[in-house]
Amino acid sequence: GAVVSQHPSRVICKSGTSVKIECRSLDFQATTMFWYRQFPKKSLMLMATSNEGSKATYEQGVEKDKFLINHASLTLSTLTVTSAHPEDSSFYICSARDYGGRGYGYTFGSGTRLTVV
């Protein structure tokens, strides 16, 4: 149990367009999900915490208008990168808070590699 599906795994978009990334908990309910960003050869930086039915909490320095997070159900959180620019190119990973899963509290998606051209 405790599987998180992240889609798409890879996306290329044109500068100025918006891209939506989905994170689904497949076999458990996730009231809390986390979004991370990882630059090449760098660590995972926490961007925001999303709670089902309420507004996301963003980490300092993360533009909430640029990175829109919606957590409308207990199994789905989405991250929309609005008006994407090349500097938004990165690897984005979601994580769902799970209790009793194999991740011992946190289960990660497989990541989305975003390239903005």
Added chain:
Amino acid sequence: AQKVTQAQTEISVVEKEDVTLDCVYETRDTTYYLFWYKQPPSGELVFLIRRNSFDEQNEISGRYSWNFQKSTSSFNFTITASQVVDSAVYFCALSRDDKIIFGKGTRLHILP
């Protein structure tokens, strides 16, 4: 401040050698969890271990072992008889306020 330090940016060893990845953490919490994750080139995070702050018992899982010492705020990870498939980036992490904070990672190269 809550912080995880992995001082080794990159390590290369020859296959079958043992290798230890260091992790030092800072936290004001009395209850916390420490983690190790493996990130192969494909990018997904592979969970390796979680350790509760009250449990200082060392753990061994096959070729992997972990040494947790609260006195030095360290949670080191040792791979015995390394294999090429162990090549990856390894992250040490600390839970804080329900979030996971990652160290900068250690890139491990196992040379055949």
